[in-house]
Amino acid sequence: MNIIETVKNAGIVGAGGAGFPTHVKLSAKAQVFIINAAECEPLIETDKYLMRTFPDEILKAAETVAEHIGAERRVIALKSKYQKEIEALQRAIDKNGSSFELVKMKSFYPAGDEQTLVQLVTGHSVPERGLPLDVGSVVSNVGTMLNVYEAMQGKPVTDKYLSVVGEVAEPIMLYVPIGTSLQECIDQARPQLEEYDIIVGGPMMGTVYRGSDIQDLTVTKTTGNILVLPKDHYLVKCAELSLSSIVAQTRSACIQCKLCTDMCPRFLIGHKIRPNMVMRNMYREKLITDDSEYEEIFGEAANCCDCGICEMFACPMSLSPRKVNVFVKTQLAARGIKPERNKTPKASADLPYRRIPTERLVARLDLMKYYHEHAEKCIPLTPNQVSLLMKQHIGAPGIPCVSIGDLVEKGDLIVRAKEDALSASVHASIKGTVTLMDGERIVIDKEKE
Template structure:
C-alpha cells in the first residue's frame, strides 16, 4: 500500500490519536521513519483499556501495525508494553513469530512511561530534542486503540464512531465499555453500576493529567477514562485550587528542596525544564532572567512535580501550564533548535514507581479489575463535536432534519490538518452548529 492511500483512508475514516491531544494519525505517516512504536504503557494509574484491547485483538492489531511499518518503510516496529501486563504479553507472544519486523519491548512499572518522549528513549535509546517531534529521531508513535481503529477502517471499512472508556474508582462494578462518540459521561458511568460515594466528581482522563468533567459532557475520540471520586479526594481538591493562591503559597512555604526538578522526567532526559528554578523566579517576581519562564514551553504537564515530588504540596505543574498558556496567547513561541544536554546519570534512580504513586494519591484501593465489555451501549441521542483533534474542526455536511446512518460522514475534513467526523448512531439530525452536531436515535 502507498503512503498516500493509507493517509486518505485514515483521514476520511476520522482516525486521530485515541488519547492525549488527538493528533490526526494520517499526518504522522512519512517515509522518513525507520522505527514505529506502539504505546501500551497506560501512562496514567488505573487506566486499563489499552492492555485489554491489545490482549483481545492481538493478532488484528499486530497485523495492522506491521502493515503500517511496511507502508512507511520502517525497518522495525516496537510494541512498548509494561512487563506487569502478563496476559497481554502472552497474547502478543502467540503471534510474534508471524511478524519478524515486530519486537516486544518490556517496560518498567513507572510513571510517566507512556509519555512518548520517555517511551522513545526507553525503547530506542534516542532522545527527542526539546520541543521537537519524534520523527526527527526517525520514530512514529501510535497508541493501541489508534492502531485498532486503523484496522477497522482497513478491514471493515468502519470509520471511528465509538470509543472504549474505563470507568473506575467509586462505582460498584468497574468496567471498560464501548460507547458511541457523543454520548454523555453520565451514560458511560451508568454502565459501571451504582456510584458508591455522595456528591461524586467525574475526573476525566488519568488522575495525573485529567480534568474535572460534567455528567453532560460528550465523549470524544480522546476520552479514555472516567474516575468517579469523592468531592474531597486529594486529586479533586488539587485540581480546584486557584493559581493566584498557589503562587502566594509558593512564595511563603517553598523550602527550595529542588525535588520537583530532581524527579522531573523531561529534565532527567536533558530537557531545559527546571520547575524549581521557575518556582523561585515566579514566586519572587524575579524577571532578571527570563529563561525559567520561557522554558515552561518544554514542560510535558505530567504532574510528577505537583502530585508526587513536592513535600509542601505546591503546584509547579499548574503554574507552568498557566505560564505556557500565557506565552502562547502573547504569540511567544518555543525557541527553535534547542538541544538537550546529556541524559542525567541519576535518571534510573529518579523514576516514580507507579505503586508508590497510587499510594501517595490515595488511589490504591481503586486498582481493581475493570473487565472489558465490547457490546456497544445504546443511547437516545449524541452530541458530536466537530473539533475532537488537533487542527481545523471538521466542516458539517448535514443539516437539521437529515436522516443519517451509523458510520456516515457528517462532517468532512477541513483544509489543512483535519479529519472527518461520522455519525455514531442511526437517527435524525436535530441541530447543527459550527461546534457540534446533535443526532436523535430512531
Template sequence: MDIVQKIREAGIVGAGGAGFPTHIKFSVDKVDYLLVNGAECEPLLQIDKYLMREKSSEIIKVLEQLGDRIQAKEIHIALKGKYKSEIIELEKAIKDLNSRVKIFKMGTYYPAGDEQQIVFEVTGRTVPEAGIPLDVGVIVTNVGTLVNIYEAVTDSKPVVDKCLSIHGEVKNPLILKSPIGMTLAKCIEAAGGTTIDKYKIIVGGPMMGRIIDKESLEKEVVTKTTGALIVVPEDHYMVHRNGKSVKHIINEAKSSCIQCRMCTDLCPRYLIGQKLRPHRIMRSVSMLENNSEILKEALLCCECGICELFACPMQISPRMVNVYLKGVFRENGVRFEKSTRKLTAESMREYRKVPTNRLISRIGMSKYTDFSETKAVILESNEVSIPLKQHIGAPAKPLVGVGDHVEYGQLIGEVKEGLGASVHASIAGVVVEVGNSVVIKK
C-alpha cells in the same frame, strides 16, 4: 487506496492523547523506528491492556502494513513488563504471523507511557526541546489508534465508537464500548451508578485528567480521545489539589518553596536531558525575577504532575504554574526555540523513576485499583451529540443540516485542508441540531 488516505477518511486521531490527526503523523516516507505506546501512561487505566489482549492479531497485522508504508527499520510495542497476559497474546500473534514486530518491556513507573519516555527507553534518543519524536527518526502511535486504523483499512470503518474504562465510586467498574457522542451520564449509569452522592468525576487518568462536576455529566460526551472516567468523593485529595488558583500557588511558592529542587530532580523531561527546571521557574515567579528565558522552560512541561503530586515536600504545584505560563506564552505567540544541541540524559534517571504503586498510594487512589472486568460492555444509544472538534486543529465543517437522515458511519463533518479530522455519525437517525456538535436522534 493508500493507507494514509484511508486513515484520513476514517477521521482517525491519536486515541490516547490530545487527538493529533493520525494521517498527518504518518505522512512521512522513512523512519528508523515505529513505536507503539502500550504502556498505559496513567495509573488505573485499562483500555490499552484490553485491546492488546483482544486485538493482538489486528495490531500486529496493521503494524506490518504501516511499517512497510513508512519504511520503518524497526517496529516495537513498548509496554510494561508486568502485563503478562498481554505479552503472551502479542507474542503469539507475532509468531503466528511471522512478524518482525518486537516487544519492548518497560518497568512499572510513571509516566512510562509518555511518548518521549518511550522514545528514550527504546532508542536511547532524546527528543529535542520543543521537538517531536520524528526529529529523532521515530513515530509513536498508540494501541487504540492502531485498532482504528485496522478497522479503517479492512472494513472502511470510520471512528464511531470508543472504548473507555469506568472506575472509582461506581457500583461495577467496567470497560465500555460507547458510541461517540454518548453522554458521560449514560456511561456512569452503565457502571451501575455511583456509590456516593457527593462526587466529582475525573475525565482521563488520575494525574492528568480533567475534573468535572456531576452536573456536567449530562452535557459532556464520549469523544475519540476519552479513555476513562473516575468517580471520586468531592472532598478527595485530587479535587482539593486541582482547586487551587495560580495566585494561591505563587503565594505558596513565595512563602514555602525551599528550593530543594526535588521537582526538577524527579521531572521526567529533565531526566531525559531537556532543559526544564521547575525549581528555577518557581524561584523566578515567586521572586518576581521575570527571567523570561527561565519562564519559557514551562513550554517544555508535559504536565505529568510528578512535581506537584509526588516530588514537592511543601505541596506546591509547579505543574499548575507551568500550565498558566504556557497559556500566557501561547496568547503572546511566544515559542520555545527548538534545540539543536545534543541532549544527554541525567545519569541518575534510572534511580529517579517514580514507582506507580507509590504514586497511586500518594494520590489516594489505592482504593480504586481492583479491576476484574476483562471484556467490554457494548453501549447503545438513541441519541448522540457528536462534537465537530475532537482533535487538535480546526473543527470539522458540518455536511448535514437539521432534518437530514443519516446512516451509521456516514461522514457528517469534514476538514478539507490543514490540521483536523473528519467526523462520522455514530448512530443512524435524524439530525435534530447542528452547532458545535451534530445531534442525531434515532
C-alpha cells in the same frame, strides 16, 4: 486507496492522547515504529483490554503502517507486569510471523509519555518541544492501531472503547458510539455514591469535572477512561485551587529542595527545565517588564510536559510547579517569547534511578482502594441520542456536510476534514435524524424502531 487516504477518510486521530490526526503522522518516513502499549496512567484499563482481545487486528494494522513509513525496527512497548497482554501479543506475533518485537519495561510513571518511551526504546532524546520524528521514530497507540485495522475493513471511527473505574460497583469496559453521554456510561458502572465528581482520563493528567457538569459531557475519539471519585477526594481538592492561591503559596512556602527538578521526566531526558528556578522567581514575575530578562528567568517553563510529577509526587510542600509552569507558558505566549530549543539533549545518567514506581504513585494519590481491580468484561451501549463535537482533535475543525432534519446512517460523513489544514473528519455514530447543529456539535436522535 493507499493507507494514508484510508486513515484520513476514516477520521482517525490519536486514540490515547491529544488527538493528533493520524493521517498526518503517518505521512512521514521513520526508522523506528513504536506501538505505545504502556497505558501510561494508573487505573486506566482500555489498552490492556484491547491487547487481550484484538492482538491480531492490532498487529495487522501495525505491520501495514510500519511498511508504509519504512520502519526497520518495529516495537510494541508495554509493562512487564502485563502478563496476559504479553502472552496474547506474543501468540499473535508467532502465529502471523510478525516483524514486531516486544519491549518490556518496569511499571513507572510516565512510561507512556511519547518522549519518555522513545528515549527508553531507542536511547535517543527527542529535542525540546520536538517530535519523535526528529530522532527517526513514529509512535502510535494500540487503540489507534485498532481503528486503522477497522478502517482497512471499510469502517470509519464511530465507536469508542473506554473504562469506567473508581467508586463504582466494579470496573467495566464499555463499547459506545462516539457522542454518548458520559452520564450514561457512568450509570452502566453503577456508581456507589449519590454525589461524586469525575476525572476524564487518568488521575495525573486527566480533567476534573464537578458532578453538576457531567450532564454536558460526551464521549469523544480520545476519551479512554472515566474515574469516579468522592467529592472530597484529594485529587478533586487539588483541582479546585485557584491560580492566585497557587502563586501565593509558591511565593511563601517553596523551600527550594529541588525535588521537582530532580524527578522531572523532561529534565531527566536532557531538556533544560528546572521547575524549582521558576518557583524561586515567582515572587517577582509581575515586576519583570523586559522580555529578554523574562525569557532568561522563565523560558524553561516552555519545556514542561504537564505530567504532574512535580505537584503530585515530588513536592514535600504540596505546591504545584506544574500549574505555575502552565501560567508562565501563557505569559510567554502573550509576550510573543519563543525560547530557543536544545535540539541535541542527552539523558541524565540518573534517569533509570529516578523513575516513579506506579504503585508508589497510586498510594500517594490515595487511590490504592481501586488499584488492584481490573475490568474483565465489556458492555456494548447504544444510546437514544449522541452529541458529536465537530472538533475532537488538535488542529482546525472540519466543515459540516449535513443539515438539521437529515436522516443519516451509522458511518455517514457528517463533518469533512478541511483540505490543506490539520483537520479530521467526523462520522455519524448511530442511525437517526440530525436534530441540532450549533457550530460546535451535531446532535443525532436515534431512529425509532
